[in-house]
Amino acid sequence: MNRTLPHQKKSFLSKGSLKNSLIILSIFLVISRLVSKPTPSPSTVSNIKNLDRILVKKNHRLPVIAVIGENQYTELTDFVIPYAILKRSNVAKVYALAPVTGEMKLFPTLSIGIQTSLTDFDLLHPEGSDIVIVPALHHSENKTIIQWIQNQSQKGATIVGICDGVWTLGYAGLLKDQRATGHWYSLDGLQKTFPTTIWQKNKRYVQNQNTITTTGVTASIPISIALVETLAGRKKANEVAIEIGISDWGAHHQTDVFGFDWKHYLVAAKNMSFVWNHETAGINLYEGIDEISLALVADSFSRTFKSKAKTIGNHKVRSKAGIIFHPEIEDPNQVNFEFEIPSHKKPVSIFLNSLFEMETRYGRDTFEFVTNQLEFPIQTFCQENECAK
Numbered sequence: 001m002n003r004t005l006p007h008q009k010k011s012f013l014s015k016g017s018l019k020n021s022l023i024i025l026s027i028f029l030v031i032s033r034l035v036s037k038p039t040p041s042p043s044t045v046s047n048i049k050n051l052d053r054i055l056v057k058k059n060h061r062l063p064v065i066a067v068i069g070e071n072q073y074t075e076l077t078d079f080v081i082p083y084a085i086l087k088r089s090n091v092a093k094v095y096a097l098a099p100v101t102g103e104m105k106l107f108p109t110l111s112i113g114i115q116t117s118l119t120d121f122d123l124l125h126p127e128g129s130d131i132v133i134v135p136a137l138h139h140s141e142n143k144t145i146i147q148w149i150q151n152q153s154q155k156g157a158t159i160v161g162i163c164d165g166v167w168t169l170g171y172a173g174l175l176k177d178q179r180a181t182g183h184w185y186s187l188d189g190l191q192k193t194f195p196t197t198i199w200q201k202n203k204r205y206v207q208n209q210n211t212i213t214t215t216g217v218t219a220s221i222p223i224s225i226a227l228v229e230t231l232a233g234r235k236k237a238n239e240v241a242i243e244i245g246i247s248d249w250g251a252h253h254q255t256d257v258f259g260f261d262w263k264h265y266l267v268a269a270k271n272m273s274f275v276w277n278h279e280t281a282g283i284n285l286y287e288g289i290d291e292i293s294l295a296l297v298a299d300s301f302s303r304t305f306k307s308k309a310k311t312i313g314n315h316k317v318r319s320k321a322g323i324i325f326h327p328e329i330e331d332p333n334q335v336n337f338e339f340e341i342p343s344h345k346k347p348v349s350i351f352l353n354s355l356f357e358m359e360t361r362y363g364r365d366t367f368e369f370v371t372n373q374l375e376f377p378i379q380t381f382c383q384e385n386e387c388a389k
């Protein structure tokens with residue numbers, strides 16, 4: 001290093017050359033910082049604010065959130081997980097809604113009881129909700145639900161489409177000239193049906209003004225925690241994430257790693273055809289059962305085309321978040337095997353155990369067939385978290 005003192009430099013540097021040298025040095029330092037700046041990894045991306053602020057009505061002491069489905073059929077995980085995470089976080093007043101009270105059939109399995117209808121909610125909150133969560137619906141053009149979410153949007157609510165719930169948002173006209181995403185399998189159809197929407201890949205969820213859309217099924221976990229974060233702060237969101245069993249709820253995603261090839265179609269056809277080998281996976285219901293674990297396990301085992309999960313019990317039970325689950329089988333002898341939902345384990349750990357159990361029972365191709373349907377990035381997840389079999 002040149003140790004010449006500043007007053008000595010004046011004897012052999014002109015003012016002009018000194019100025020030029022300083023400019024070059026400054027440019028060099030800026031470039032060095034840019035080049036040496038580390039690329040955010042999944043673990044550091046989660047430190048970035050994931051969602052912009054969501055407006056909450058001034059007369060709401062707590063944000064009002066409506067999770068809405070149709071009585072027949074609503075996707076199990078899309079509905080249960082956002083409701084459970086937001087309800088258990090205690091950061092909002094959360095309602096489970098359907099056009100009418102009574103049973104809500106979920107697909108690919110299970111059923112729950114709905115205690116608040118759309119009309120009931122409108123009487124309780126004529127000013128409207130702050131957030132509406134729309135899961136995948138069997139009838140995505142359900143006129144009653146479309147009109148209701150249109151009214152909620154006009155009253156200032158942010159409308160969140162989980163997985164194929166994006167179809168309902170599209171039919172409601174909420175995605176015109178907006179950025180959005182959806183389940184990898186649906187993107188081609190979405191682009192053709194809603195050509196004015198800017199469809200994005202490689203984002204687990206996309207926020208655009210007063211709409212949010214997500215990728216497939218398991219994106220219900222990170223978007224729910226991201227909503228907790230924007231409503232109550234990062235500390236609270238981190239507490240919820242630890243309880244669930246994840247460390248990162250950022251929007252980063254790799255859409256192109258998902259897809260079906262010939263072996264997945266072959267195993268699906270084989271599993272569906274060999275009906276004599278079909279199995280029933282029984283899940284024992286109990287008061288206070290973790291509905292997040294229940295939804296993930298039941299959804300997974302019911303997507304193999306070889307098995308279906310059913311709840312065992314002789315009466316309805318209320319889950320940890322207050323969802324009423326209906327038993328489907330009374331006699332445990334009617335199931336081929338049982339999968340337990342222990343109360344002391346975290347939901348994601350139980351979910352992973354169910355996937356590994358599935359791989360052991362039905363093989364790797366079925367395992368991949370299911371994780372692709374769920375759009376669950378298991379390889380990336382297991383690189384960042386412990387996934388012991």
